[in-house]
Amino acid sequence: MLCPLCNGLDRVFPLCPNCEEILEDAGMLENFFAPYNPYLAQEILEASNNANHDECIHLFSCPKCGYDQRLAIKKIDT
Ligand SMILES: [Zn+2]
Ligand SMILES: [Zn+2]
Known part of the structure; x- marks a missing residue:
């Protein structure tokens, strides 16, 4: 099983609810936060245990207003 986004096989373009800008993929949540914030990393760890x-x-984050959103991407069989 692999994530099509992490592996560059697919892309999604969710829109910002505030300004209808296309949100940018900031990557896997773990990669994004873990190095910077141990407290958040713990929260993410718990979330991913439940996930x-x-x-x-x-x-995903909006380059215009800073809105961010988590999206669960379905992994695919290879
Ligand atoms: Zn992924
Ligand atoms: Zn926005």
């Missing part, structure tokens, strides 16, 4: 292992959680 479906068939999914990869990505963080």
